[in-house]
Amino acid sequence: xxxxxxxxxxxxxxxxxxxPAFETPMRLFTFLGQEEFxxxxxxxxxxxxxxxxxxxxxxxxxxxxxxxxxFKGIFHLPxxxxxxxxxxxxxxxSFGVPSGHAQNTxxxxxxxxxxxxxxxxxxxxxxxxxxxxxxxxxLGVHFPFDVxxxxxxxxxxxxxxxxxxxxxxxxxxxxxxxxxFALSALASALALGLYALGSIxxxxxxxxxxxxLFSAGLEEARNGAFTTAGMILGGGVGLALEAHxxxxxxxxxxxxxxxxxxLGVLVLFGLWYGLKAVFPAEPAMVGLPLRFLRxxxxxxxxxxxxxxxxxxxxxxxRDQVTIQN
Numbered sequence: 001x002x003x004x005x006x007x008x009x010x011x012x013x014x015x016x017x018x019x020p021a022f023e024t025p026m027r028l029f030t031f032l033g034q035e036e037f038x039x040x041x042x043x044x045x046x047x048x049x050x051x052x053x054x055x056x057x058x059x060x061x062x063x064x065x066x067x068x069x070x071f072k073g074i075f076h077l078p079x080x081x082x083x084x085x086x087x088x089x090x091x092x093x094s095f096g097v098p099s100g101h102a103q104n105t106x107x108x109x110x111x112x113x114x115x116x117x118x119x120x121x122x123x124x125x126x127x128x129x130x131x132x133x134x135x136x137x138x139l140g141v142h143f144p145f146d147v148x149x150x151x152x153x154x155x156x157x158x159x160x161x162x163x164x165x166x167x168x169x170x171x172x173x174x175x176x177x178x179x180x181f182a183l184s185a186l187a188s189a190l191a192l193g194l195y196a197l198g199s200i201x202x203x204x205x206x207x208x209x210x211x212x213l214f215s216a217g218l219e220e221a222r223n224g225a226f227t228t229a230g231m232i233l234g235g236g237v238g239l240a241l242e243a244h245x246x247x248x249x250x251x252x253x254x255x256x257x258x259x260x261x262x263l264g265v266l267v268l269f270g271l272w273y274g275l276k277a278v279f280p281a282e283p284a285m286v287g288l289p290l291r292f293l294r295x296x297x298x299x300x301x302x303x304x305x306x307x308x309x310x311x312x313x314x315x316x317x318r319d320q321v322t323i324q325n
Contacts, residue, residue: 005083008143012080012087015137022138023089029135030090032128033101038108039272043265043302047310048257051250053115055239055303057108060161062235062299064107064154066191066228068100071153073195073221074202078209080140087140093213094220098149099142102133106154107161114162177244184236188229195225226288230295238304247319248307256315264306271298 031037038061046054072095079096081088094100109125133150136142172180199222207214242248250257275297279290310316 004145005143008145009080009084009087011144012137012140015134016087016089016140018138026135026138027090029131030101030139033105033132033136038104039268040265043268044261046303047260047264047307047316048250050115051248053112056115056161056165057111058235058299058303059165060107060111060158061104062228062231063161064104064157065100065224066232067153067157068098068103068150069094069221069224069228070195070198071098071149072096072100073218073225074198076202076204076207076214076217077146078207078213079146080143082209082213084140090139090141092141093216094224095217096142096146098153099133099136099146100150101136102129102142102147102150103154103157104150105129105132106151107158110154110158111161114158173243177240180240180244181237184233184240187236188233191229191232192225195222195229222284222288223291226292227295230292231299233292234296234299234301235303238300238302241304242307246304246307246311248311248316249319250316252316260306260310260315264302264310267306268298268302271301 042054042058042061044054045057075097076095077097079092081091082096106129109128113121113125129151133142133147136147137144172183175183204214204218271294275290275294279287279294281287281291307316311318
């Protein structure tokens with residue numbers, strides 16, 4: 001393992017040898033795989049362009065984020081700059097393997113290319129995946145095998161989602177609202193349970209790198225499990241409410257779409273930043289449930305509550321389809 005790590009460190013040094021002129025472009029590329037970017041992109045697609053594509057991109061992103069955090073918590077492997085501080089051009093508190101940026105760009109941009117079903121879309125997706133992944137090497141926050149692991153896991157998740165999503169969606173459409181709520185709660189609980197099981201089965205030993213960074217990585221893995229569990233609950237409940245009681249159309253004048261987007265994103269970022277500032281992180285027995293609640297509220301707002309409100313405000317029309325009881 002030491003030989004692979006030393007090889008990885010040398011690759012990172014060679015990428016950084018491109019020079020400081022590349023630092024700004026690389027930071028821009030890495031932004032395409034960050035949470036803030038997805039908070040901007042996903043609502044735009046969901047509320048204004050294509051509801052089905054936006055909803056499915058949101059689901060596959062949540063699944064990707066969850067399994068990425070789960071695997072990070074299992075492997076407990078360091079980042080390059082944790083071993084050689086001179087390589088650090090950015091700071092991250094989570095473990096290194098697999099790369100979340102690489103994995104999430106494979107799932108998100110790959111799914112978008114799949115839905116667009118155009119050669120240029122696949123070309124764009126490939127370019128984004130490569131540039132985002134390269135940026136993680138340049139910034140010293142990932143080894144090449146971190147990126148490769150992200151590609152493999154992201155590709156497997158994407159393939160599985162594309163294969164099973166149509167049948168699962170068709171089955172869910174036949175279920176009533178109570179069943180949707182119950183399934184959302186069960187999926188959220190299972191996510192936390194699987195994380196807890198992984199923590200027991202893959203309990204880490206003494207790390208070969210800084211113990212403070214190691215402890216921060218364990219904390220980040222735990223926080224990530226509660227984050228994505230909250231997103232699962234909020235997303236499941238929100239999508240069910242939208243399907244049963246809202247059924248908005250993304251069509252409409254440009255000014256209405258812009259109003260939907262701007263107002264909705266302002267509240268979304270308000271929940272993200274505002275609740276983070278208000279909710280205490282410690283002690284963990286208080287902070288973790290509040291983190292769960294924060295992300296539940298954010299996703300519930302995005303996929304359920306705001307669509308309900310903007311149809312009431314006349315910013316979107318509703319699809320006149322018989323609602324299931």
